[in-house]
Amino acid sequence: MIRLTGPVLRVGLTGGIGSGKSAVAARLVERGAVLVDADRVAREVVAPGTEGLAEIVAAFSERVLDAEGALDRAALGAVVFADETARRRLEAITHPRVRARTAELVAAAAPDAIVVNDVPLLVEVGLAPTYHLVVVVQTAVPTRLERLARDRGMDRAEAERRIAAQADDARRRAVADVVLTNDGSLAALHAEVDRLWHKRLLPYEHNLRARRVVPPGRVEVDPTWPEQYARLAARIRHALAPADLRIDHIGATAVPGLATEDVMDVQVAVPTLADADGTLADRLANAGFPRVPGQWWDDARPAGSGRWEKRLHGSADPARPVRLHVRVAGSPGWRYALLTRDHLRADPGRRAGYLLHQRELADAAPVVSGSGTARDPWFDEEYLRAERWAAQNGWRP
Missing domain, CATH: 3.30.460.10 (Beta Polymerase, domain 2)
Structure with missing residues (x-):
C-alpha cells in the first residue's frame, strides 16, 4: 500500500473582472475544493480591531476610516492611488498579513484537499510560480462589459477603466496551465470545470501525495x-x-x-x-x-x-x-x-x-x-x- 504524503495541491485561479471567475470558484467548491478567497482574506486582515488596521491608521491617519471605524477603501485609495511611496507602504502592511493568513488556511486543509486560491491580481503580483497549477478564466471583453452593467450596475466607462487597469488576456494566458473559456452558458462553463476537476485535478492531487510520475504523451x-x-x-x-x-x-x-x-x-x-x-x-x-x-x-x-x-x-x-x-x-x-x-x-x-x-x-x-x-x-x-x-x-x- 502506498503511503500518501506531501503537500496539498494548490491551484491558482484568476481572471479579469466580469470574466466569471467567481462562478468557476463556486463550482470547484461544489466539487469538493477548499476555497481561499484573496479579496476576503485582504478584508479580514484589516477588519476593525486588527493590528493591520491599526498600522494603516498609524501610517495614513484616521482620514482613512469611515464613521463606524472601519477602513474606508475609497478614502485609502485616494491617498495611495497616485503616490508610489504611499502604495508601497500600504503593501508592506497588508501583503505579509495576507500571505500569513493564506498559509494558515492552506495548512488547515485536509491532507487530501485541493486548495483553490482565488486571486484577481495573480498575474500582476507575479504569483503564478507558487502554485502547482494556474487556471485562467477568459471571456471576451464585450461579454464582460455586458455582465458588469447587468450584474453590478456598472456604467460602461467605469467598467472599461477597470478592465484596462488589469492584466490583459495575453499576459494571463502566458502563465495559464488551463484556460477556461466563459463566453457561453453557465451550464457550458460548469461542464468545463467538471472535466478539469475529474480529468486533471483529482489525478494530480493523488499523484502529488503518492509521489507518482505520469508517463509520456503521444x-x-x-x-x-x-x-x-x-x-x-x-x-x-x-x-x-x-x-x-x-x-x-x-x-x-x-x-x-x-x-x-x-x-x-x-x-x-x-x-x-x-x-x-x-x-x-x-x-x-x-x-x-x-x-x-x-x-x-x-x-x-x-x-x-x-x-x-x-x-x-x-x-x-x-x-x-x-x-x-x-x-x-x-x-x-x-x-x-x-x-x-x-x-x-x-x-x-x-x-x-x-x-x-x-x-x-x-x-x-x-x-x-x-x-x-x-x-x-x-x-x-x-x-x-x-x-x-x-x-x-x-x-x-
Whole structure:
C-alpha cells in the first residue's frame, strides 16, 4: 500500500473582472475544493480591531476610516492611488498579513484537499510560480462589459477603466496551465470545470501525495512547448529558491518543429550529485516533480566508454509529462544534453533522423526513460557531427 504524503495541491485561479471567475470558484467548491478567497482574506486582515488596521491608521491617519471605524477603501485609495511611496507602504502592511493568513488556511486543509486560491491580481503580483497549477478564466471583453452593467450596475466607462487597469488576456494566458473559456452558458462553463476537476485535478492531487510520475504523451508537434517550458521553469526555480541553479529546456521539445513524444525534458544543474538529494529532492517533489525511483545514468559517448550518473524526476500532473534530469554543472552529461539540443536546432537535416530513432526505441524503452535512445549507434554519429559543429562555430554551453 502506498503511503500518501506531501503537500496539498494548490491551484491558482484568476481572471479579469466580469470574466466569471467567481462562478468557476463556486463550482470547484461544489466539487469538493477548499476555497481561499484573496479579496476576503485582504478584508479580514484589516477588519476593525486588527493590528493591520491599526498600522494603516498609524501610517495614513484616521482620514482613512469611515464613521463606524472601519477602513474606508475609497478614502485609502485616494491617498495611495497616485503616490508610489504611499502604495508601497500600504503593501508592506497588508501583503505579509495576507500571505500569513493564506498559509494558515492552506495548512488547515485536509491532507487530501485541493486548495483553490482565488486571486484577481495573480498575474500582476507575479504569483503564478507558487502554485502547482494556474487556471485562467477568459471571456471576451464585450461579454464582460455586458455582465458588469447587468450584474453590478456598472456604467460602461467605469467598467472599461477597470478592465484596462488589469492584466490583459495575453499576459494571463502566458502563465495559464488551463484556460477556461466563459463566453457561453453557465451550464457550458460548469461542464468545463467538471472535466478539469475529474480529468486533471483529482489525478494530480493523488499523484502529488503518492509521489507518482505520469508517463509520456503521444507523438506530436506542439508550438506551445516553449511557453509550457517557461511556466515549468518558473515553478521549479521558485521551488528551489534561494538556490540559484541553472535550468534548461533540453530534448526534442526544445527543438522547434520537431515531432516527438509529448514529454518535457528539463535539466537542472547542481554543484554535486549530493546536492541533488535530500532537501532539493523533497522541494521538487512538493512542487509536483517527484523523484523517479532507482539509479539513473546517461550512456557516455562514444558508446561503451562508460556512463554519466544523474538523478531523474518526473511530473505528477497528468496533463504535463516531464523528465527532469538533475546533472552536475559542467559534467559530460550536462554538456552533451545542451550540445545535442543546439546542434539539432542549427541543423534541420538531422531532425528527421533523430525523430526516427526516438520512435524506433520508444516501444522498447521504459515508460520513463533516463537514457533510452542514447544507446543507439545513431547517437555516436550525431555526437561526432555535433562536436565538429561546436568546434567550427565556437559553441559553448
